[in-house]
Amino acid sequence: MMPNKLKSELKSPILNSPYLEPLKHFNSDERGLTEEILETRRPSSFYIPVPRAKTKQKQIDLNISEGALGNELQKENEFINKVRIKVRSWRDSGYTGVTKVSRDLLSYWKDETRENKLFFCQIEALETLMYINEVAEKSGESWIINELKKANSDANPGLYRLAFKMATGSGKTVVMAMIIAYNTLNKIRYQQDTRFTDAFVIITPGITIRDRLNVLLPNDPHNYYLQRDIISYQDFELLQQATVLITNFHQLELRQNPRFQVGAVMKATGIIKEEAVKETPNAMVNRAFKSILNKSRVLVINDEAHHCYREKPSAEKLSGEDRREADENNKAARVWISGLESLSKKVVVNAVIDLSATPYFLSGSGYSEGTLFPWTMFDFSLLDALECGVVKIPRLPIESDTISKGDEPEFRNLWLYVRDDLPKKGLKTGDYDLSVLILPTKLQEALESLYGNYEKYHRRYEEEKKNNTAVMPPVMIVVCNNTTVSELVYRWIAGFQRETASGKIKLEKGNLEIFRNEDGVQFLDRPNTLLIDSAQIESGDKISDEFKRIFTKEIEDFHKEYRKRFPGREEPTDEELLREVMNTVGKPGKLGENIKCVVSVSMLTEGWDANTVTHVLGVRAFSTQLLCEQVVGRALRRVDYSVDDATGLMSPEYAEVYGVPFSFLKVTGVTPPQPPKVIHRVHSLPEREKQYEITYPRVEGYRYELNETKLSAHFTEESKTIIENEPTEVILGGVIGDEEKETLEKIRERREGEVIIRLTQGLLKRYYTDADGSEKYWLTPQLQKIAEEYVKKHIILKDRMVIGYLSVGEYFSGGLTKIQQAIVTENIEHQKDKKLLPILAPYDTLGSTRYVDFLTTKPVRETIKSHINYVVADTEEWEQGVAKRLEQMPEVLSYVKNQNLGFTIPYEHQGTSHHYTPDFIAVLEMPDKSKLNLLIEVTGKKDDKKATKVKTARDLWVPAVNNIGKYGKWAMLEIQDIHETQNLIKFGIKNGFEMIK
Numbered sequence: 003m004m005p006n007k008l009k010s011e012l013k014s015p016i017l018n019s020p021y022l023e024p025l026k027h028f029n030s031d032e033r034g035l036t037e038e039i040l041e042t043r044r045p046s047s048f049y050i051p052v053p054r055a056k057t058k059q060k061q062i063d064l065n066i067s068e069g070a071l072g073n074e075l076q077k078e079n080e081f082i083n084k085v086r087i088k089v090r091s092w093r094d095s096g097y098t099g100v101t102k103v104s105r106d107l108l109s110y111w112k113d114e115t116r117e118n119k120l121f122f123c124q125i126e127a128l129e130t131l132m133y134i135n136e137v138a139e140k141s142g143e144s145w146i147i148n149e150l151k152k153a154n155s156d157a158n159p160g161l162y163r164l165a166f167k168m169a170t171g172s173g174k175t176v177v178m179a180m181i182i183a184y185n186t187l188n189k190i191r192y193q194q195d196t197r198f199t200d201a202f203v204i205i206t207p208g209i210t211i212r213d214r215l216n217v218l219l220p221n222d223p224h225n226y227y228l229q230r231d232i233i234s235y236q237d238f239e240l241l242q243q244a245t246v247l248i249t250n251f252h253q254l255e256l257r258q259n260p261r262f263q264v265g266a267v268m269k270a271t272g273i274i275k276e277e278a279v280k281e282t283p284n285a286m287v288n289r290a291f292k293s294i295l296n297k298s299r300v301l302v303i304n305d306e307a308h309h310c311y312r313e314k315p316s317a318e319k320l321s322g323e324d325r326r327e328a329d330e331n332n333k334a335a336r337v338w339i340s341g342l343e344s345l346s347k348k349v350v351v352n353a354v355i356d357l358s359a360t361p362y363f364l365s366g367s368g369y370s371e372g373t374l375f376p377w378t379m380f381d382f383s384l385l386d387a388l389e390c391g392v393v394k395i396p397r398l399p400i401e402s403d404t405i406s407k408g409d410e411p412e413f414r415n416l417w418l419y420v421r422d423d424l425p426k427k428g429l430k431t432g433d434y435d436l437s438v439l440i441l442p443t444k445l446q447e448a449l450e451s452l453y454g455n456y457e458k459y460h461r462r463y464e465e466e467k468k469n470n471t472a473v474m475p476p477v478m479i480v481v482c483n484n485t486t487v488s489e490l491v492y493r494w495i496a497g498f499q500r501e502t503a504s505g506k507i508k509l510e511k512g513n514l515e516i517f518r519n520e521d522g523v524q525f526l527d528r529p530n531t532l533l534i535d536s537a538q539i540e541s542g543d544k545i546s547d548e549f550k551r552i553f554t555k556e557i558e559d560f561h562k563e564y565r566k567r568f569p570g571r572e573e574p575t576d577e578e579l580l581r582e583v584m585n586t587v588g589k590p591g592k593l594g595e596n597i598k599c600v601v602s603v604s605m606l607t608e609g610w611d612a613n614t615v616t617h618v619l620g621v622r623a624f625s626t627q628l629l630c631e632q633v634v635g636r637a638l639r640r641v642d643y644s645v646d647d648a649t650g651l652m653s654p655e656y657a658e659v660y661g662v663p664f665s666f667l668k669v670t671g672v673t674p675p676q677p678p679k680v681i682h683r684v685h686s687l688p689e690r691e692k693q694y695e696i697t698y699p700r701v702e703g704y705r706y707e708l709n710e711t712k713l714s715a716h717f718t719e720e721s722k723t724i725i726e727n728e729p730t731e732v733i734l735g736g737v738i739g740d741e742e743k744e745t746l747e748k749i750r751e752r753r754e755g756e757v758i759i760r761l762t763q764g765l766l767k768r769y770y771t772d773a774d775g776s777e778k779y780w781l782t783p784q785l786q787k788i789a790e791e792y793v794k795k796h797i798i799l800k801d802r803m804v805i806g807y808l809s810v811g812e813y814f815s816g817g818l819t820k821i822q823q824a825i826v827t828e829n830i831e832h833q834k835d836k837k838l839l840p841i842l843a844p845y846d847t848l849g850s851t852r853y854v855d856f857l858t859t860k861p862v863r864e865t866i867k868s869h870i871n872y873v874v875a876d877t878e879e880w881e882q883g884v885a886k887r888l889e890q891m892p893e894v895l896s897y898v899k900n901q902n903l904g905f906t907i908p909y910e911h912q913g914t915s916h917h918y919t920p921d922f923i924a925v926l927e928m929p930d931k932s933k934l935n936l937l938i939e940v941t942g943k944k945d946d947k948k949a950t951k952v953k954t955a956r957d958l959w960v961p962a963v964n965n966i967g968k969y970g971k972w973a974m975l976e977i978q979d980i981h982e983t984q985n986l987i988k989f990g991i992k993n994g995f996e997m998i999k
Contacts, residue, residue, distance in 0.1 A: 328366025
């Protein structure tokens with residue numbers, strides 16, 4: 003038999019930029035997606051499970067295809083689509099009706115100059131929350147609130163839940179950080195506003211996610227608020243006032259009161275009921291939520307919220323493992339929802355925010371399996387994520403030479419072909435002899451076929467590993483239905499020990515070479531394959547003796563490796579150790595870095611986010627697309643998030659999937675498997691620190707005192723404004739953010755005198771107010787004279803443009819910025835005591851190259867004179883070109899490419915605050931042997947914003963830092979031709995960099 007082929011009709015289904023609203027999607031028919039592209043956004047929809055048709059005629063009658071949609075029908079989410087339209091209209095109107103804090107956050111998140119850009123779906127999720135929380139009711143759209151309240155009253159009495167459906171890999175953790183920032187900053191500013199809170203409870207389905215979400219703690223060194231640039235450094239200080247509690251739902255279970263020790267016999271005979279010796283719900287709340295009980299209001303965030311629901315009576319008949327799994331799900335859901343209900347009786351819960359890629363009711367819940375939570379109000383589906391390129395593209399088998407063309411291949415839904423030949427029970431209840439390994443034929447064929455594909459990825463990895471030790475191996479995961487099957491598969495893959503009839507221990511060889519945990523003589527010190535019991539690891543319970551028996555030698559090896567890496571540290575428990583190994587798969591320098599295959603009992607946990615997973619094999623039943631998406635989701639996190647400059651789109655990455663009948667892509671063409679991206683670890687080298695470390699001050703703004711008795715301005719070439727090629731209709735941006743639609747006729751009628759008056763009024767409102775916010779009207783004559791000079795001498799009108807355009811939109815805001823910069827520059831220049839000083843960050847005031855450590859898939863160049871091992875190439879040549887020239891100059895003592903360094907310069911452009919990232923910092927040796935820190939900016943196309951950045955760095959940041967005198971001497975150099983780099987630096991060293999304009 004030939005192996006199943008991996009094919010894909012859609013060579014790259016990426017149609018949209020991840021940073022813009024998606025405007026295209028593939029059309030679909032009864033079999034799945036087609037090649038037809040529709041020029042509209044994909045509407046939100048979901049699958050409705052229907053009973054399996056027993057006859058072909060019944061299948062035709064129900065209009066069901068056994069292909070892509072399986073036994074599910076598609077229905078549009080009318081409520082979500084209506085809300086989406088309202089939010090889009092509100093966005094287009096300029097976010098009317100929200101607080102200034104909310105509007106400022108949206109502006110900060112949408113800033114096009116951000117280094118860490120946010121996905122459109124992340125910003126839209128917060129837009130939707132803000133709209134419902136602040137706008138909907140007072141704008142006449144109370145039907146939205148009413149529908150959400152009705153959905154909750156039916157399913158969650160006493161709780162107000164709002165569900166966000168966000169595909170795996172679309173950044174739910176970032177959205178949580180945005181929600182916390184949004185609430186906290188508003189609460190601090192508007193303390194009496196009950197719509198906001200600064201106390202948060204985050205509940206997770208397990209310890210893995212709980213630990214991973216520590217990035218949501220404001221005091222965590224790796225917190226997302228700074229790492230993902232959710233808020234500015236200034237606002238981050240305010241965020242420290244937030245109280246964030248992160249816990250897993252197991253902590254909400256009522257525990258046995260230690261005062262009551264009741265024997266098993268007494269409980270079994272019913273003499274004393276178990277409930278009588280457990281803590282009360284109130285006691286549980288005092289224990290589990292202690293840190294937030296002093297708060298009057300809290301916001302709850304449920305991560306992977308599909309585990310939280312109140313089941314209802316149902317006539318649904320389940321048996322065997324399906325019944326057991328449903329019972330376990332319902333038990334967990336009861337603990338979770340009951341805990342929230344108990345909390346809501348103790349403090350006011352503003353809302354429960356549900357985040358999940360699959361917010362559907364599970365089997366046995368009393369609802370139809372796969373029914374969308376009716377309180378879902380936002381949807382960024384997996385198809386949306388694929389069409390925007392934010393996740394890998396799963397490829398499934400679609401053809402085999404053993405079946406008729408058009409039929410489903412065996413490896414697509416493998417379980418149907420192997421279930422009768424596999425153990426039906428787990429180790430606790432089964433009695434199976436696994437000393438002789440015999441796999442069902444189809445399972446072994448699937449393993450070998452998928453492994454053959456994996457070898458191609460692994461060969462490419464080994465080649466790259468020779469040049470870059472930070473590259474991590476590709477990973478294959480196998481998801482099994484019970485512990486016995488997982489042991490069977492694990493032993494077959496990795497090898498095992500067994501006792502012979504004579505009592506001797508014999509080592510049996512594994513069948514997949516790269517995944518073997520032994521070398522034929524003894525076990526390897528660093529296992530290649532990991533066996534995980536997901537449920538036990540996530541609950542925090544002790545690993546069962548049965549599991550330890552299977553994995554004893556590997557656990558010992560991991561302990562040995564731990565002691566080698568961390569001498570002197572306290573030894574972790576077996577459970578903690580295995581959790582650490584699992585959570586660090588694909589992470590350089592961690593315990594799990596060598597793992598290439600993970601065999602999991604039941605579902606691999608949500609939140610397990612190794613982006614090196616390239617292959618998935620399902621050895622279990624998949625009754626709905628919900629289960630398929632949950633398993634495939636473990637392989638969908640991308641390695642590379644860079645965007646192609648030419649198209650604005652991400653390049654496709656792939657995951658090869660067997661045994662998971664995932665059904666959204668109609669696949670008919672051939673696409674060869676793509677190798678994993680080459681990953682480079684860019685980091686500081688400790689051995690270079692003494693000679694090449696560069697430090698810099700973190701500046702948040704500038705402090706200066708103007709002599710308002712005599713204001714004047716120094717305009718330069720950079721102050722000029724060119725007005726050309728304008729439309730017949732524009733939006734006027736008010737000083738405070740108000741907008742008015744202007745027509746060409748009104749602008750043409752606006753004379754020079756009126757424009758000067760408007761500029762004067764704008765300057766007063768924006769820059770010259772007292773402590774109470776009142777305008778210093780006595781400065782009007784001086785400011786009007788300066789505005790008149792600007793209008794008459796520094797405005798260039800082209801193409802029959804009129805001066806009235808200067809009072810419109812960005813021309814007006816930009817004009818105010820340029821005038822004020824000219825005033826500040828002139829005023830500071832003539833002050834004897836140099837009162838221009840920096841406003842420094844209140845914490846971590848001194849930044850350093852020593853903290854740089856990140857991964858990239860972009861090309862890199864090795865360094866010599868830098869604390870950082872590589873220079874990353876964002877463009878084709880200029881970074882490498884500048885770095886090469888700096889390396890060659892004896893005057894350059896050290897340098898660093900300013901990437902992920904955290905060094906930015908605050909500046910203002912068109913009335914909005916921004917942060918600018920210079921390209922390089924170089925330390926120069928001056929003729930008198932002193933050191934000079936040089937900021938280098940390589941300018942390509944010169945534009946108004948670039949000129950403002952450079953002018954701010956040269957006229958504000960450099961003199962402010964030099965005036966404080968604590969951080970060395972600094973200068974600024976702008977380079978327009980990289981071939982002139984060395985000449986310009988030498989000229990600056992000899993004559994002063996202020997002479998280079």
